[in-house]
Amino acid sequence: MEKELKILKYSDLPKMIEKFISQGYPVLAPVHKGKIVEIEYVQSLDSIALDVLLSTQSAKKAAFPKVEKVLEYTMNKAGVVQHPVDPADSKETILFGVRPCDASGFKSLDAIFGEGPSDQFYLSKKEKTTIISFSCPVADEYCFCTSVGGGPGNTAGSDLQFTSVSKDELLVEILTEKGKKASRIFADLLTEANSAIDKTKFIADVKVVFDLDSVVAKTTASFGNAELWLEQSLRCIGCGACAFVCPTCACFDFQDEQDTKKGVRLRLWDSCGFSLFTLHTSGHNPREVQSQRWRQRIMHKFAYMPEQLKVVGCEGCGRCSRACPVDMNIKEHLTAIREQVTV
Amino acid sequence: MNDLIKKVTQLLDDKTINVFIGYGQGTASRIRTIFVKNSSQVENLVYTSDCTANLAGYLLKHEVKKIGKLGILANDSALRSMMQLASEFQIKDGEVYVLHAAKDGSFTEFADFQSIEAYLVTIDTGITSDEQERIAKLEAMTVKERWIFWNKEFEKCIKCYACRAACPMCYCHRCTTDVNQPQWIPVASHEQGNLDYHLMRAMHLAGRCVNCGECANACPMDIPLNLLTYQLIAPIRTTFDATAGMKADAVYALSTFKPDDKENFII
Amino acid sequence: MEQQNIYQPYLMEIEKITEEAPMVKTFRLKFTNEEEGNKFSFRTGQFGEYSVFGEGEVTFCVASPHTRKGYIECTFRQAGRVTAELASLSEGDTIGFRGPYGNIFPIDDWKGKNLLFIAGGIALPPMRSVIWSCLDLRDQFKDISILYGARTVEDLVYKNELAEWKERPDVHLVTTVDPGGETPDWSGEVGFVPTILDKMIPVSENTIAIVCGPPVMIKFTFPVLEKYGFKDEQVYTTLENRMKCGLGKCGRCNVGKVFVCKDGPVFTRTQLKELPDEY
Numbered sequence: 067m068e069k070e071l072k073i074l075k076y077s078d079l080p081k082m083i084e085k086f087i088s089q090g091y092p093v094l095a096p097v098h099k100g101k102i103v104e105i106e107y108v109q110s111l112d113s114i115a116l117d118v119l120l121s122t123q124s125a126k127k128a129a130f131p132k133v134e135k136v137l138e139y140t141m142n143k144a145g146v147v148q149h150p151v152d153p154a155d156s157k158e159t160i161l162f163g164v165r166p167c168d169a170s171g172f173k174s175l176d177a178i179f180g181e182g183p184s185d186q187f188y189l190s191k192k193e194k195t196t197i198i199s200f201s202c203p204v205a206d207e208y209c210f211c212t213s214v215g216g217g218p219g220n221t222a223g224s225d226l227q228f229t230s231v232s233k234d235e236l237l238v239e240i241l242t243e244k245g246k247k248a249s250r251i252f253a254d255l256l257t258e259a260n261s262a263i264d265k266t267k268f269i270a271d272v273k274v275v276f277d278l279d280s281v282v283a284k285t286t287a288s289f290g291n292a293e294l295w296l297e298q299s300l301r302c303i304g305c306g307a308c309a310f311v312c313p314t315c316a317c318f319d320f321q322d323e324q325d326t327k328k329g330v331r332l333r334l335w336d337s338c339g340f341s342l343f344t345l346h347t348s349g350h351n352p353r354e355v356q357s358q359r360w361r362q363r364i365m366h367k368f369a370y371m372p373e374q375l376k377v378v379g380c381e382g383c384g385r386c387s388r389a390c391p392v393d394m395n396i397k398e399h400l401t402a403i404r405e406q407v408t409v
Numbered sequence: 410m411n412d413l414i415k416k417v418t419q420l421l422d423d424k425t426i427n428v429f430i431g432y433g434q435g436t437a438s439r440i441r442t443i444f445v446k447n448s449s450q451v452e453n454l455v456y457t458s459d460c461t462a463n464l465a466g467y468l469l470k471h472e473v474k475k476i477g478k479l480g481i482l483a484n485d486s487a488l489r490s491m492m493q494l495a496s497e498f499q500i501k502d503g504e505v506y507v508l509h510a511a512k513d514g515s516f517t518e519f520a521d522f523q524s525i526e527a528y529l530v531t532i533d534t535g536i537t538s539d540e541q542e543r544i545a546k547l548e549a550m551t552v553k554e555r556w557i558f559w560n561k562e563f564e565k566c567i568k569c570y571a572c573r574a575a576c577p578m579c580y581c582h583r584c585t586t587d588v589n590q591p592q593w594i595p596v597a598s599h600e601q602g603n604l605d606y607h608l609m610r611a612m613h614l615a616g617r618c619v620n621c622g623e624c625a626n627a628c629p630m631d632i633p634l635n636l637l638t639y640q641l642i643a644p645i646r647t648t649f650d651a652t653a654g655m656k657a658d659a660v661y662a663l664s665t666f667k668p669d670d671k672e673n674f675i676i
Numbered sequence: 677m678e679q680q681n682i683y684q685p686y687l688m689e690i691e692k693i694t695e696e697a698p699m700v701k702t703f704r705l706k707f708t709n710e711e712e713g714n715k716f717s718f719r720t721g722q723f724g725e726y727s728v729f730g731e732g733e734v735t736f737c738v739a740s741p742h743t744r745k746g747y748i749e750c751t752f753r754q755a756g757r758v759t760a761e762l763a764s765l766s767e768g769d770t771i772g773f774r775g776p777y778g779n780i781f782p783i784d785d786w787k788g789k790n791l792l793f794i795a796g797g798i799a800l801p802p803m804r805s806v807i808w809s810c811l812d813l814r815d816q817f818k819d820i821s822i823l824y825g826a827r828t829v830e831d832l833v834y835k836n837e838l839a840e841w842k843e844r845p846d847v848h849l850v851t852t853v854d855p856g857g858e859t860p861d862w863s864g865e866v867g868f869v870p871t872i873l874d875k876m877i878p879v880s881e882n883t884i885a886i887v888c889g890p891p892v893m894i895k896f897t898f899p900v901l902e903k904y905g906f907k908d909e910q911v912y913t914t915l916e917n918r919m920k921c922g923l924g925k926c927g928r929c930n931v932g933k934v935f936v937c938k939d940g941p942v943f944t945r946t947q948l949k950e951l952p953d954e955y
């Protein structure tokens with residue numbers, strides 16, 4: 067679809083949210099929670115944190131929540147009765163006020179869950195989510211979106227994108243059919259935009275720090291470079307913070323929970339950073355030490371995914387680095403791979 | 410600072426140690442742990458008032474230990490962690506070279522555990538006044554209010570286990586959380602799973618927590634977890650006259666019966 | 677659009693339980709829903725996720741041959757949580773099964789060739805499926821030899837079938853136990869699998885070798901095969917890594933860029949050599 071440009075007044079944003087809600091669309095948006103910013107259901111614009119660079123966690127939970135029921139069953143004398151769980155049981159939702167890297171992060175999840183037999187738990191929720199992103203007027207030292215093919219005004223993955231073009235006006239880019247549909251809900255608040263408007267003037271300048279093709283090639287060649295991975299990860303303590311806040315990490319676990327008569331199987335976030343992730347019951351572990359697990363993190367995103375799924379598993383949002391308790395900075399580590407590895 | 414650099418250079422050059430665990434400059438204004446393996450890397454060491462992290466946890470990391478003989482820049486918290494770890498047979502006297510960084514920025518070498526113990530009795534091992542205030546607030550709450558407070562905090566938890574990974578005392582080879590026969594703690598990060606995990610962790614740290622605050626600092630979701638374990642410090646002290654991380658040969662208060670133990674809390 | 681729950685298992689009734697060896701059992705499973713059973717098909721080499729409701733899922737290969745319809749079998753060793761629970765079940769109980777997953781032993785390509793099966797310990801189950809699949813189509817292959825070793829006589833699984841293969845003139849079966857594992861009336865070989873293989877003087881010409889067993893056994897068996905001229909593409913094996921989804925999504929079973937669940941578990945030695953050491 068050809069993109070359409072409109073103008074929306076800041077002062078009309080509360081009305082826009084009201085319209086979504088009154089027409090039955092739940093709205094998910096960033097919300098201040100003490101020092102962190104969560105993505106949560108909101109009832110009005112007041113609670114939405116539009117002033118922050120990025121929410122602490124990514125927006126992936128809109129389609130891939132940390133805990134999700136995939137099976138339900140009851141036990142009786144005759145055996146087990148399964149009560150089908152409908153993967154498509156979710157509402158059309160507006161994901162509002164996220165950043166371009168959140169929106170484009172879904173393309174990694176789309177690839178993983180869509181490949182082969184498709185995972186409808188994710189796909190149908192994603193399909194029913196309309197993403198309204200805000201371009202970034204500022205960035206910080208952790209951001210490196212422009213080095214991985216994105217950018218502060220990148221529209222890939224967004225259905226609508228808002229850019230602040232003056233104190234009281236937002237440029238609205240209608241990018242997809244889904245976006246078009248959502249824009250009809252507040253069409254009366256929109257006015258025509260001057261098509262000559264230069265969006266780049268209003269967004270942050272994020273410097274490219276490395277050449278992606280080269281990082282991918284060098285990462286791909288580095289499986290056996292134990293020294294590199296050890297050097298980079300010596301301070302890594304093997305938690306799940308980086309993977310859990312990451313918009314593209316998709317790894318999961320299943321766990322059953324039941325009382326005497328009924329039970330559920332839950333799908334839970336998991337991370338390649340945990341030592342248990344690959345531990346065989348025999349005690350053997352193919353990724354025994356943290357440097358091997360760090361290698362997996364980087365190689366999965368920058369070697370395996372580009373080759374197998376034709377998508378780089380990183381949007382350069384820098385969340386992992388902000389969340390890391392020991393300041394493992396992925397931008398710095400990728401730059402080091404670019405500089406240190408020769409192929 | 411120059412003293413530190415000179416000292417570490419000498420330690421590495423004369424092979425007293427193979428790696429020195431200290432602080433370096435991190436992203437923007439953050440401080441991070443660095444591992445100095447030769448004298449050319451010594452210049453990367455920094456020491457400022459922001460160097461508050463407890464580095465003792467790295468003394469147990471397999472890949473760090475494999476480098477060889479370890480030296481560490483230990484602040485007060487790290488010293489206490491080391492004493493607690495020693496009392497739990499995780500580190501031995503003489504195994505680690507200890508350079509102590511005092512709050513005033515001076516550095517002292519500690520020759521053995523005994524000298525660390527002697528130093529520790531001279532310092533204030535209590536929690537900060539800010540933390541005291543927060544705990545007082547919690548204790549002033551009704552049980553129901555406190556329950557609501559913690560449930561609200563735990564709601565944010567994503568079970569990334571950064572708190573456990575950051576805690577020098579959470580070194581168990583297989584944490585209770587990871588045991589699945591039986592499954593003591595629900596793995597899921599839902600209400601029950603989060604609550605059970607945090608209560609279990611707090612209980613396992615009762616009498617062992619050295620109030621360094623690493624767990625809360627590590628938490629990406631800004632949950633003040635340290636208050637849970639800190640709340641247990643006072644009762645352990647008054648009931649058993651025990652403070653964690655003061656003596657390398659201490660016996661663990663909660664697993665040792667002494668005839669003069671107070672028993673009034675049982676009934 | 678199709679809105680299928682790919683994680684929902686079939687319900688299976690345990691029709692028959694066979695005690696194979698200490699801690700090792702075989703379950704014969706039939707589909708509770710007959711229609712599902714009729715639609716189901718698999719190829720030898722594939723595996724599935726078996727669930728004990730309330731405990732979780734566990735990965736086993738399908739141990740029965742694809743030439744036999746209407747049921748599947750699995751043979752498992754009691755190891756951890758789910759297998760312990762499975763071992764406590766009785767005939768008539770219900771479990772779940774998701775599958776079949778993974779790639780196959782390409783037995784169609786092996787027509788007209790000699791087959792040499794080499795198995796150690798509990799690794800006979802994946803092999804048993806392909807052995808029977810080939811024996812059920814016996815005239816399509818030339819010589820079939822089976823070398824099977826276990827720690828002790830007691831640990832040998834499928835004792836009845838071993839006896840049956842022993843009797844067959846069209847199968848050359850050699851069984852062996854580790855030194856010290858023999859009983860007074862043991863008539864088979866004594867020695868580790870690679871040593872016995874060396875003694876057998878295997879012929880590599882027009883032969884496919886299928887090797888399954890513990891990592892050490894595999895490690896020492898490959899050089900023996902090499903010695904007798906087996907080329908890498910003549911040698912097949914299977915890999916195991918911890919699994920959850922079986923579908924290339926949960927992210928844990930990869931060996932480099934390859935997912936064992938999706939791209940394996942069957943690999944030729946040529947493929948194996950291209951994989952990094954991550955299994």
Ligand SMILES: Cc1cc2nc3c(=O)[nH]c(=O)nc-3n(C[C@H](O)[C@H](O)[C@H](O)COP(=O)(O)OP(=O)(O)OC[C@H]3O[C@@H](n4cnc5c(N)ncnc54)[C@H](O)[C@@H]3O)c2cc1C
Binds near residue numbers: 347754920
């Ligand atoms: C392709 C393939 C084929 C196989 N075929 C066979 C076969 O034919 N026969 C056979 O005997 N074995 C087979 N195995 C091995 C078998 O899968 C393992 O022995 C089995 O998984 C042990 O499961 P368990 O539940 O008993 O062990 P447990 O270690 O108790 O594991 C229980 C389940 O929970 C998971 N788990 C354990 N701890 C945790 C934790 N803390 N957090 C999250 N999850 C956890 C495990 O991954 C597992 O899914 C095969 C393996 C593979 C990969």
Ligand code: SF4
Binds near residue numbers: 311314379
């Ligand atoms: S790896 Fe880090 S920077 Fe890249 S998308 Fe994930 S959280 Fe963002």
Ligand code: SF4
Binds near residue numbers: 317362363
């Ligand atoms: S393998 Fe690691 S890096 Fe890749 S998606 Fe899973 S958790 Fe993220």
Ligand code: SF4
Binds near residue numbers: 303306389392
């Ligand atoms: S990189 Fe940081 S967040 Fe990720 S596992 Fe290591 S310590 Fe945890």
Ligand code: SF4
Binds near residue numbers: 566570628634
């Ligand atoms: S670090 Fe925070 S979010 Fe992570 S498990 Fe601990 S309390 Fe939960």
Ligand code: FES
Binds near residue numbers: 921923936
């Ligand atoms: S088992 Fe989930 S990816 Fe292979």
